[in-house]
Amino acid sequence: MLLSVVVFTACWIASSGDITAVQRNVKEFFERSGHTNNWAILVCTSRFWFNYRHVANVLSLYHSVKRLGIPDSQIIMMLADDMPCNARNPRPGTVFNNAQQHINLYGSEVEVDYRGYEVTVENFIRLLTGRLPSATPRSKRLLTDHQSNVLIYLTGHGGDGFLKFQDAEEITNVDLADAVEQMWEKNRYHEMFVIADTCQSASMYQKLYSPNVLATSSSLVGEDSLSHHVDRSIGVYIIDRYTYYTLEFLERQVQPTTNKTMREYLDSCPKNKCISTVGVRDDLYPKDTERVRVTDFFGAVRHVRTLTDRVVLPEDWITDADSFRNEQREATKSPSQTFALTDVKPYRI
Amino acid sequence: MAEETKALKEKRPAVNEVEVQKELPYRMMASAAFILVMIVFGLPLWWNTTKVHRASLPHARMLDLSSRQLRIPVLIRIAYPPAIDEKWVTTVAEVLYGDLQDLQVHEKLKLDFVVDNVPIPSAAIAFLGSTESLALDFVLTPESDWGRPGELYFGAQRVTLVRHSVDTEKVAKLIQTAIVDVVLDVDQLKTVVRRDLKQRETGWELATMTVREQQRRVWDSAALAPRHRVELLFVYPDPTQCDAQPSRLTALLKPFADRLAPVTELTLQSENLFYVDLPPWQRRDEILQTDVLDADKLPLIVNPMERYLTTVESTAPVFHLLVYYSPRPLTIVDEEGDAVPGNAFAVASWGGLAIVNNCSADDSQLAAVLIDQLRVLLGLGSDLPPRSSKGSAPLAGWELNRLASRSLVDSALRAATTLRALDKLLGEIQNIVIGEQIAGRIEAAVDALEQAFQLMKDEQFWPAVALAKKAAELADEAFFDPSLLALLYFPDDQKYAIYIPLFLPVGVPVVLSLRAVVTYYFKRKQKRD
Numbered sequence: 035m036l037l038s039v040v041v042f043t044a045c046w047i048a049s050s051g052d053i054t055a056v057q058r059n060v061k062e063f064f065e066r067s068g069h070t071n072n073w074a075i076l077v078c079t080s081r082f083w084f085n086y087r088h089v090a091n092v093l094s095l096y097h098s099v100k101r102l103g104i105p106d107s108q109i110i111m112m113l114a115d116d117m118p119c120n121a122r123n124p125r126p127g128t129v130f131n132n133a134q135q136h137i138n139l140y141g142s143e144v145e146v147d148y149r150g151y152e153v154t155v156e157n158f159i160r161l162l163t164g165r166l167p168s169a170t171p172r173s174k175r176l177l178t179d180h181q182s183n184v185l186i187y188l189t190g191h192g193g194d195g196f197l198k199f200q201d202a203e204e205i206t207n208v209d210l211a212d213a214v215e216q217m218w219e220k221n222r223y224h225e226m227f228v229i230a231d232t233c234q235s236a237s238m239y240q241k242l243y244s245p246n247v248l249a250t251s252s253s254l255v256g257e258d259s260l261s262h263h264v265d266r267s268i269g270v271y272i273i274d275r276y277t278y279y280t281l282e283f284l285e286r287q288v289q290p291t292t293n294k295t296m297r298e299y300l301d302s303c304p305k306n307k308c309i310s311t312v313g314v315r316d317d318l319y320p321k322d323t324e325r326v327r328v329t330d331f332f333g334a335v336r337h338v339r340t341l342t343d344r345v346v347l348p349e350d351w352i353t354d355a356d357s358f359r360n361e362q363r364e365a366t367k368s369p370s371q372t373f374a375l376t377d378v379k380p381y382r383i
Numbered sequence: 384m385a386e387e388t389k390a391l392k393e394k395r396p397a398v399n400e401v402e403v404q405k406e407l408p409y410r411m412m413a414s415a416a417f418i419l420v421m422i423v424f425g426l427p428l429w430w431n432t433t434k435v436h437r438a439s440l441p442h443a444r445m446l447d448l449s450s451r452q453l454r455i456p457v458l459i460r461i462a463y464p465p466a467i468d469e470k471w472v473t474t475v476a477e478v479l480y481g482d483l484q485d486l487q488v489h490e491k492l493k494l495d496f497v498v499d500n501v502p503i504p505s506a507a508i509a510f511l512g513s514t515e516s517l518a519l520d521f522v523l524t525p526e527s528d529w530g531r532p533g534e535l536y537f538g539a540q541r542v543t544l545v546r547h548s549v550d551t552e553k554v555a556k557l558i559q560t561a562i563v564d565v566v567l568d569v570d571q572l573k574t575v576v577r578r579d580l581k582q583r584e585t586g587w588e589l590a591t592m593t594v595r596e597q598q599r600r601v602w603d604s605a606a607l608a609p610r611h612r613v614e615l616l617f618v619y620p621d622p623t624q625c626d627a628q629p630s631r632l633t634a635l636l637k638p639f640a641d642r643l644a645p646v647t648e649l650t651l652q653s654e655n656l657f658y659v660d661l662p663p664w665q666r667r668d669e670i671l672q673t674d675v676l677d678a679d680k681l682p683l684i685v686n687p688m689e690r691y692l693t694t695v696e697s698t699a700p701v702f703h704l705l706v707y708y709s710p711r712p713l714t715i716v717d718e719e720g721d722a723v724p725g726n727a728f729a730v731a732s733w734g735g736l737a738i739v740n741n742c743s744a745d746d747s748q749l750a751a752v753l754i755d756q757l758r759v760l761l762g763l764g765s766d767l768p769p770r771s772s773k774g775s776a777p778l779a780g781w782e783l784n785r786l787a788s789r790s791l792v793d794s795a796l797r798a799a800t801t802l803r804a805l806d807k808l809l810g811e812i813q814n815i816v817i818g819e820q821i822a823g824r825i826e827a828a829v830d831a832l833e834q835a836f837q838l839m840k841d842e843q844f845w846p847a848v849a850l851a852k853k854a855a856e857l858a859d860e861a862f863f864d865p866s867l868l869a870l871l872y873f874p875d876d877q878k879y880a881i882y883i884p885l886f887l888p889v890g891v892p893v894v895l896s897l898r899a900v901v902t903y904y905f906k907r908k909q910k911r912d
Contacts, residue, residue: 070605
């Protein structure tokens with residue numbers, strides 16, 4: 035079926051005389067994505083030492099998306115508890131997601147944007163809807179536009195229709211759906227992928243109603259999601275099954291330039307591994323997941339272009355620049371001004 | 384003892400009965416007073432302290448704005464020197480006008496063209512008076528004065544030169560192509576409208592797009608914010624060989640920012656990064672005899688450099704322009720192995736990188752490269768039709784015109800859709816607080832947008848651009864106001880859960896006394912009857 039569509043497309047384009055398009059279309063199996071930037075929101079909502087695995091889930095995914103190309107400035111990580119500094123951590127300053135302990139997930143260059151008691155339902159909703167106080171730093175803002183693909187990963191303890199935050203409050207699936215709709219109303223995403231790894235997590239995406247959203251969950255309503263294994267030296271479960279197997283797929287098979295599909299990601303934790311059933315909601319998503327790259331959400335595209343115009347500055351700009359600079363010098367009264375080591379010179383031009 | 388108590392007990396009701404009967408009217412009056420106090424003071428107090436403050440909003444005007452069609456008058460001025468016959472020009476103008484009438488942009492956007500002929504003393508003086516309306520200027524140039532290849536020349540100012548020939552149809556067609564594809568870029572306007580109305584391209588439309596259209600979808604459709612930050616980062620991998628020099632760069636970029644100011648405000652900040660190097664992806668090219676950086680590696684350079692960038696205290700979009708002072712010659716080469724122009728590249732929604740070899744750069748040349756990068760990032764590049772050429776100005780008048788028209792369409796539609804979304808949100812969620820400040824902003828946005836529509840009608844293009852921009856900003860501020868979340872998610876069952884413990888202890892005695900008063904009243908009435 036798919037092949038016939040491709041062939042038909044090819045013929046149709048050929049009849050319009052665009053030969054390069056034919057070659058490209060046959061060659062290019064994947065749907066084109068119109069995004070120019072990627073954002074990730076990774077949320078762990080649980081406190082307390084026995085929820086170590088939720089922090090490990092988020093940190094593991096953080097490393098994956100960073101490796102695949104999303105920069106720290108476009109990853110918003112919320113960690114409800116500080117496991118590395120927990121008094122019960124036998125190896126302070128570390129978080130592991132595997133009993134072999136080969137990678138310290140809390141090594142260098144981990145940027146947590148919302149931590150501890152900052153992880154609240156209100157802050158999460160504010161982050162999504164953009165309704166943050168004006169003094170909020172850039173790193174705590176979701177500055178997406180119509181060209182952004184957004185990945186939202188939620189982990190913690192959930193029930194039918196809600197996800198618990200901090201043992202004190204909960205976000206309902208209605209809240210999540212409404213917040214996403216507010217983003218859509220304001221044209222703040224191109225496509226969105228929502229992952230919920232909690233018990234009964236399929237309920238988190240049930241109420242979504244905004245277009246171009248793909249969602250998946252670690253378990254269906256009425257099912258529990260299970261953790262993977264215990265590290266005896268740490269004494270607690272250290273990762274959840276769903277995240278363990280999907281990460282295994284991301285880490286082993288996905289590189290920034292590979293052509294693995296979203297379908298393969300969604301299939302990466304079959305029932306015999308996850309024990310729970312992975313739920314998928316794709317009725318809001320117009321594309322075929324078999325024809326969408328994993329890196330459309332987990333990686334970052336960088337559209338690069340060389341310059342084509344050859345601009346030449348007019349003479350008067352150069353003479354104006356000299357006089358402008360002289361004025362600046364006079365104003366700052368330092369005739370031999372040079373740059374200092376950490377020289378930051380903001381001024382309006 | 385026991386008997387005494389018993390007797391007392393039997394006696395007491397008899398005594399009390401009389402007293403109770405005597406006291407009853409007073410007790411009933413006390414109850415009534417209690418009820419009265421509760422109703423007169425209690426209820427209004429409760430109502431006033433718990434009601435949601437909702438300032439009134441101009442609903443009808445908000446909805447009206449979002450249903451309006453944008454109509455932008457476009458004035459086309461065709462200037463001609465005495466060497467060209469006036470009648471001939473009139474025919475061209477008529478043909479052109481007829482062709483442009485058939486131009487369909489979008490149901491939400493209509494361009495009202497007016498074609499005007501202006502005689503000028505000589506083709507050399509190709510400068511028409513300035514105007515507040517959106518004017519597209521063309522100068523017909525006789526063959527004898529045409530000293531360049533092709534038939535169209537897009538100048539440094541607003542003017543486009545058109546080569547004169549005998550065939551009126553052909554010249555009209557030339558001008559039409561120039562308007563539709565370059566000077567106004569109707570396709571891009573359509574893209575902007577569709578983006579703001581959230582009418583996404585279908586998979587089928589995407590699949591049939593040409594490479595060029597694909598590229599433009601990425602590069603030229605970057606939303607124009609009212610302000611941008613430009614971070615100029617000078618990277619010195621080895622300051623012992625290449626140290627920071629005082630430079631005129633910011634001063635050289637200033638005129639560019641000044642010219643762009645009616646559309647977007649650029650704020651420039653510069654920073655030196657010492658001992659920071661590019662990731663080691665350079666290789667030695669034997670043909671060019673230098674170190675080269677391959678085009679396919681360029682997307683990978685951006686992320687490792689991200690960690691050195693400082694954050695900025697602004698929510699405006701940021702362009703990071705990296706200037707790499709290479710101690711040894713380094714060249715960026717494309718897929719064919721040729722050096723790329725300017726030794727620089729741009730990265731969509733991020734910024735760009737320019738390489739300066741041997742530690743020394745001519746300021747003005749480097750500034751030109753940086754401006755080139757900004758032009759790409761702001762969607763100022765053009766795809767010229769065949770047999771045409773363009774000047775090398777950093778920002779030509781017609782380019783600014785085009786950017787401003789995109790900005791006008793974008794801001795007006797964005798403001799309108801934001802107002803509609805706000806209206807919907809506030810209408811759907813009844814318990815959301817609407818403060819006076821938000822109502823004021825909404826009101827101001829509605830006023831500004833209505834005024835912008837009026838100015839558009841009056842052919843006041845540039846004032847309309849400014850007002851539409853202001854309207855979009857105000858609408859955004861209202862939409863993203865932090866207070867719009869305060870009571871956003873407060874379902875009714877939770878409300879009752881809070882009020883019942885407060886209300887029941889007071890409410891139950893009131894209801895009981897009310898019952899007592901009513902029964903007393905009816906009994907007395909019965910007795911009297």
